[in-house]
Amino acid sequence: xxxxxxxxxxxxxxxxxxxxxxxxxxxxxxxxxxxxxxxxxxxxxxxxxxxxxxxxxxxxxxxxxxxxxxxxxxxxxxxxxxxxxxxxxxxxxxxxxxxxxxxxxxxxxxxxxxxxxxxxxxxxxxxxxxxxxxxxxxxxxxxxxxxxxxxxxxxxxxxxxxxxxxxxxxxxxxxxxxxxxxxxxxxxxxxxxxxxxxxxxxxxxxxxxxxxxxxxxxxxxxxxxxxxxxxxxxxxxxxxxxxxxxxxxxxxxxxxxxxxxxxxxxxxxxxxxxxxxxxxxxxxxxxxxxxxxxxxxxxxxxxxxxxxxxxxxxxxxxxxxxxxxxxxxxxxxxxxxxxxxxxxxxxxxxxxxxxxxxxxxxxxxxxxxxxxxxxxxxxxxxxxxxxxxxxxxxxxxxxxxxxxxxxxxxxxxxxxxxxxxxxxxxxxxxxxxxxxxxxxxxxxxxxxxxxxxxx
Amino acid sequence: xxxxxxxxxxxxxxxxxxxxxxxxxxxxxxxxxxxxxxxxxxxxxxxxxxxxxxxxxxxxxxxxxxxxxxxxxxxxxxxxxxxxxxxxxxxxxxxxxxxxxxxxxxxxxxxxxxxxxxxxxxxxxxxxxxxxxxxxxxxxxxxxxxxxxxxxxxxxxxxxxxxxxxxxxxxxxxxxxxxxxxxxxxxxxxxxxxxxxxxxxxxxxxxxxxxxxxxxxxxxxxxxxxxxxxxxxxxxxxxxxxxxxxxxxxxxxxxxxxxxxxxxxxxxxxxxxxxxxxxxxxxxxxxxxxxxxxxxxxxxxxxxxxxxxxxxxxxxxxxxxxxxxxxxxxxxxxxxxxxxxxxxxxxxxxxxxxxxxxxxxxxxxxxxxxxxxxxxxxxxxxxxxxxxxxxxxxxxxxxxxxxxxxxxxxxxxxxxxxxxxxxxxxxxxxxxxxxxxxxxxxxxxxxxxxxxxxx
Numbered sequence: 002x003x004x005x006x007x008x009x010x011x012x013x014x015x016x017x018x019x020x021x022x023x024x025x026x027x028x029x030x031x032x033x034x035x036x037x038x039x040x041x042x043x044x045x046x047x048x049x050x051x052x053x054x055x056x057x058x059x060x061x062x063x064x065x066x067x068x069x070x071x072x073x074x075x076x077x078x079x080x081x082x083x084x085x086x087x088x089x090x091x092x093x094x095x096x097x098x099x100x101x102x103x104x105x106x107x108x109x110x111x112x113x114x115x116x117x118x119x120x121x122x123x124x125x126x127x128x129x130x131x132x133x134x135x136x137x138x139x140x141x142x143x144x145x146x147x148x149x150x151x152x153x154x155x156x157x158x159x160x161x162x163x164x165x166x167x168x169x170x171x172x173x174x175x176x177x178x179x180x181x182x183x184x185x186x187x188x189x190x191x192x193x194x195x196x197x198x199x200x201x202x203x204x205x206x207x208x209x210x211x212x213x214x215x216x217x218x219x220x221x222x223x224x225x226x227x228x229x230x231x232x233x234x235x236x237x238x239x240x241x242x243x244x245x246x247x248x249x250x251x252x253x254x255x256x257x258x259x260x261x262x263x264x265x266x267x268x269x270x271x272x273x274x275x276x277x278x279x280x281x282x283x284x285x286x287x288x289x290x291x292x293x294x295x296x297x298x299x300x301x302x303x304x305x306x307x308x309x310x311x312x313x314x315x316x317x318x319x320x321x322x323x324x325x326x327x328x329x330x331x332x333x334x335x336x337x338x339x340x341x342x343x344x345x346x347x348x349x350x351x352x353x354x355x356x357x358x359x360x361x362x363x364x365x366x367x368x369x370x371x372x373x374x375x376x377x378x379x380x381x382x383x384x385x386x387x388x389x390x391x392x393x394x395x396x397x398x399x400x401x402x403x404x405x406x407x408x409x410x411x412x413x414x415x416x417x418x419x420x421x422x423x424x425x426x427x428x429x430x431x432x433x434x435x436x437x438x439x440x441x442x443x444x445x446x447x448x449x450x451x452x453x454x455x456x
Numbered sequence: 457x458x459x460x461x462x463x464x465x466x467x468x469x470x471x472x473x474x475x476x477x478x479x480x481x482x483x484x485x486x487x488x489x490x491x492x493x494x495x496x497x498x499x500x501x502x503x504x505x506x507x508x509x510x511x512x513x514x515x516x517x518x519x520x521x522x523x524x525x526x527x528x529x530x531x532x533x534x535x536x537x538x539x540x541x542x543x544x545x546x547x548x549x550x551x552x553x554x555x556x557x558x559x560x561x562x563x564x565x566x567x568x569x570x571x572x573x574x575x576x577x578x579x580x581x582x583x584x585x586x587x588x589x590x591x592x593x594x595x596x597x598x599x600x601x602x603x604x605x606x607x608x609x610x611x612x613x614x615x616x617x618x619x620x621x622x623x624x625x626x627x628x629x630x631x632x633x634x635x636x637x638x639x640x641x642x643x644x645x646x647x648x649x650x651x652x653x654x655x656x657x658x659x660x661x662x663x664x665x666x667x668x669x670x671x672x673x674x675x676x677x678x679x680x681x682x683x684x685x686x687x688x689x690x691x692x693x694x695x696x697x698x699x700x701x702x703x704x705x706x707x708x709x710x711x712x713x714x715x716x717x718x719x720x721x722x723x724x725x726x727x728x729x730x731x732x733x734x735x736x737x738x739x740x741x742x743x744x745x746x747x748x749x750x751x752x753x754x755x756x757x758x759x760x761x762x763x764x765x766x767x768x769x770x771x772x773x774x775x776x777x778x779x780x781x782x783x784x785x786x787x788x789x790x791x792x793x794x795x796x797x798x799x800x801x802x803x804x805x806x807x808x809x810x811x812x813x814x815x816x817x818x819x820x821x822x823x824x825x826x827x828x829x830x831x832x833x834x835x836x837x838x839x840x841x842x843x844x845x846x847x848x849x850x851x852x853x854x855x856x857x858x859x860x861x862x863x864x865x866x867x868x869x870x871x872x873x874x875x876x877x878x879x880x881x882x883x884x885x886x887x888x889x890x891x892x893x894x895x896x897x898x899x900x901x902x903x904x905x906x907x908x909x910x911x
Contacts, residue, residue: 396669
């Protein structure tokens with residue numbers, strides 16, 4: 002029988018040391034989209050694991066390297082932690098209250114780009130491992146880490162990495178990179194992710210920008226071309242017009258709807274947090290809003306740019322325009338199909354001039370809510386949070402769970418330090434320190450109970 | 457009888473001094489759109505006029521100040537020069553071969569932002585005045601200068617300035633801020649300008665950007681809203697959909713078509729210079745292309761911006777988007793009508809959320825090709841360029857000629873130092889030094905012959 006009182010005491014007593022370690026990690030920029038600080042950050046993460054007597058490897062890919070680590074434990078069962086050391090770009094910088102790569106603690110939260118997504122999760126897991134080692138001297142089961150550097154750019158090289166290293170990565174169960182509580186403080190078990198197909202659309206109509214007065218009547222305009230092409234893909238009805246785009250969509254099952262029915266209302270929280278006035282498609286609240294949130298494919302413009310964007314007026318006719326477009330996919334849509342159908346569609350609509358650059362993608366994947374490993378993760382939350390995790394069948398975000406679930410054949414469950422105010426992907430990203438402690442304790446319990454369980 | 461040999465010799469002998477003066481003026485940034493260096497540049501221009509014994513006033517407006525200057529001449533007839541000391545923003549900076557505010561001469565051209573539009577015109581006129589004063593000791597007629605600082609931002613305050621100062625600005629004829637030769641080296645008399653209505657359209661759908669995966673199915677997206685609103689204004693057929701937008705349009709007269717018929721082919725020159733593959737609306741070349749170029753209203757997107765625009769992928773759902781939109785107007789369209797009809801149209805299309813910010817505008821205006829002052833300007837070009845100016849009835853660009861023609865009641869003609877490769881409004885703006893000399897000589901002849909003429 003494990004003495005969780007001792008583990009909890011260790012986590013609390015050594016909290017400051019662990020946060021100091023997290024600060025160092027957050028101060029190291031690691032922006033995958035800009036290829037900034039990736040090798041440095043990988044080395045920093047590897048050192049942290051090496052300090053815990055993991056054997057580590059910084060494994061190259063065609064993009065950012067993967068940090069792989071393993072340490073044997075008493076029982077020959079293997080728990081694999083998937084994390085990522087890359088972060089989102091910090092822009093717009095002017096909206097940060099303190100600089101994104103200078104971590105600070107205020108009001109019980111640590112603020113920094115990446116502190117919640119995903120560096121806080123990495124270091125909280127190390128904190129849990131430290132507590133177990135301090136109590137016991139060894140790990141109760143084998144632990145492996147796969148910590149990649151391209152999660153925020155659609156994990157472009159991770160699928161191939163996993164295909165190529167199936168033996169090395171062999172495991173029995175996987176804890177995902179994130180997890181945490183919802184706005185009621187209820188811990189949530191997220192059992193599936195949407196897929197994604199992320200592209201840049203661009204068009205060049207002239208070698209140089211021109212004077213809008215002199216040639217505005219007769220020159221093609223890159224900004225207009227892009228607008229018309231985008232508009233052909235989706236209109237105000239929110240229907241994605243790529244032929245067959247909804248053909249492979251698996252609608253939610255009765256079980257999915259039941260699980261979502263049991264989830265709390267999100268409408269007011271979204272409105273308060275983002276200042277959004279209303280939702281799309283006439284949705285207001287209830288299970289319909291929650292089903293739409295995750296079980297509908299999306300086509301989101303993440304950004305666009307063309308011509309003059311400064312103060313005041315500049316009478317220029319732009320020769321170049323581009324947009325970032327993010328298609329979220331539900332089971333069983335495939336990113337490679339979206340790419341083909343987008344090209345065909347744009348050609349048919351007369352937009353052969355629009356170039357498509359694929360910036361990454363992955364299919365959706367889900368773990369069975371009745372898997373026994375899921376039960377362990379759900380139940381070990383209760384002594385930490387006062388209640389077991391509540392199961393949600395699918396979430397709107399994406400991640401490379403497909404190769405873990407389908408190539409490595411693992412059940413994938415979530416546990417972590419997140420909460421709805423974390424501002425992941427936005428300015429003033431932060432992590433609550435009370436949840437950091439709880440997340441670490443939950444991880445320690447998962448490791449212990451999984452090692453002890455008959456599965 | 458004026459000794460033009462002496463004037464020409466002076467212009468040549470003192471060329472380097474004049475170019476040095478122009479360099480100083482170009483080195484002073486004066487970006488109206490960014491309110492950068494405006495007062496400094498106004499003072500510099502005023503000093504240059506004061507050196508020529510003009511009485512000067514730096515007259516405040518609600519925007520950049522206007523430099524006003526006058527000097528009496530032998531005959532009590534007044535020629536008014538309209539110029540502007542502001543310049544276009546220099547962006548994109550990376551496309552300049554040398555920095556925009558560090559003027560350099562290479563291959564017989566001076567390169568700098570504003571060297572052609574419009575500082576070269578200002579200083580070449582001073583050079584002509586110097587030559588006349590050196591030959592004669594006084595001016596043959598009264599000369600006034602109105603040099604404003606907001607031409608590149610649609611001369612927002614100039615109309616009111618002219619209304620308020622009609623007596624001070626009283627004159628008999630006006631030389632416009634630009635002029636020059638076409639790609640055949642033929643000097644052109646530009647007798648009218650299109651109008652403009654320049655607006656910024658913007659929309660905010662949330663206080664902060666959100667995670668595109670988490671809320672992409674249910675949150676409104678500012679970038680999509682703006683795209684849909686823009687697309688409702690104009691489609692691939694290039695027809696502007698604002699109700700009644702074409703109602704006031706005066707089609708070109710037979711005389712206009714004749715004048716344009718006599719103008720040279722522009723198609724190949726445009727294609728070579730801008731790398732444009734084809735023109736809009738199936739136009740290929742000939743008089744139809746030239747008529748469309750100037751006698752058709754436009755709606756040009758000059759720029760748009762939203763969300764993430766950096767390298768790679770960022771999975772963000774933008775809460776804000778904006779676009780710069782430039783409507784060019786032909787006789788007799790009015791910018792204030794466009795504003796009203798745009799607001800009504802967007803509302804009717806369901807885009808009440810799109811904000812319109814008016815960034816400036818003016819109606820189109822034209823001078824009669826048979827005006828006797830025009831004849832003087834056209835004919836004085838012949839001894840300088842080898843042929844008289846060729847008359848074009850209207851050009852695609854805009855400028856505040858409406859209050860000069862309709863409020864002050866002046867014939868407005870053009871003479872200057874421009875040429876088609878000047879890259880006005882684009883990177884690597886430049887001015888040919890041979891044309892600078894010719895432009896100055898033409899101005900000297902206009903002043904002399906106008907003073908001597910019986911008009």
